[in-house]
Amino acid sequence: MTTTEDAPLLRPVSARSAILTILLAADPPSLSARQICAAATRVGYAEATARVAASRMVSSGEMLREDRSYTLSPRLMERRRRVDASVSPRLRDWSGDWELVVITAVGRSPADRSDLRGDLTGLGLAELREGVWMRPDNLERPWPERLDTTCRRMVVRPVEDAADLVGQLWDLDAWSTRGRALLDATGSEDANTRFTATAAAVRHLVADPVLPTNLLPDGWPGDELRAAYADYKPWLFTTPSD
Incomplete structure (x- = not known):
């Protein structure tokens, strides 16, 4: 079952995480140093702290600097896409069908298994049992081609009550x-x-x-x-x- 982490409701946000959050909210996700500092100072971060954090993020490859603007790295742009999909999900009418994904690849490394779990979770699926992932088939989103070599994907109609199945998954x-x-x-x-x-x-x-x-x-x-x-x-x- 996918559970909600038992953690403090609010945790302090570092300057680095604050800048990432600001860029994730920007549309498009590209801001000048002045714009980043203005947003950061508005929510309680000193301008000098924001500038140092931005510089370190460029050095670490988390941000790219082009034409006096900062934008997210390709890896963090993927995170931006996940955030956008969560904030504005594309839904279709639910017919009662379920999406079923079965992991067929064997002999994967722990890192590969972790990456695959992250991919499937990011697609809104939940694990019913080891290697078997499901969700109601009401969500429109692209399916990564890289998963075709590790998974079989199908649409099914479970016999058991849908609400009971949801309770097992989330x-x-x-x-x-x-x-x-x-x-x-x-x-x-x-x-x-x-x-x-x-x-x-x-x-x-x-x-x-x-x-x-x-x-x-x-x-x-x-x-x-x-x-x-x-x-x-x-x-x-x-x-x-x-």
């Missing part, structure tokens, strides 16, 4: 409880607390299984978290005097 109550607490925190009047809560909310949305409405518990906060993030992004890039 801990929805835990996700909802944490999501509701994060939603409350994003309404804080303290700029740094709001920023920290919003960053945590985005990470939480990446773990949203995006299930059909009739399979979700009452009060599911997924759409409210998405709306809170959509409202937050313009505020982040607006100077207080605007």
Whole structure:
């Protein structure tokens, strides 16, 4: 079962993570040093600290600097795509079918197994048992060709009750409880607390299984978290005097 990590609701965000969060929110994800510093100082980071963190991120290859602008590295652009897919998922009407993925490759290294698990989790699938992953077939997203050599993918119609199967795959109550607490925190009047809560909310949305409405518990906060993030992004890039 995919569970929600039992962790503190809000953790301090380093300057490096703050800049990454700012670039993940920017559209397009390319900002000048002045824009990065303006957003960072608005949410409680000193300009000098932000500049040092940005310089270190360029040196480590996490950011690229071109024409006085900073953008995400290709690896972090993949993270950006996952965030975008979580914030604005593409859904189709659910017919009752399920997507089933069976891992067929053998003899893989621990690193390869970890990468594959990350890929399948990122696609919104959950593990029913070792090597067997499922989800309702209501989510539109591209399927990475690299997985064709390690997995078999099919559409099935389970005999058992869909709600019972969902309960075996995800801990929805835990996700909802944490999501509701994060939603409350994003309404804080303290700029740094709001920023920290919003960053945590985005990470939480990446773990949203995006299930059909009739399979979700009452009060599911997924759409409210998405709306809170959509409202937050313009505020982040607006100077207080605007």
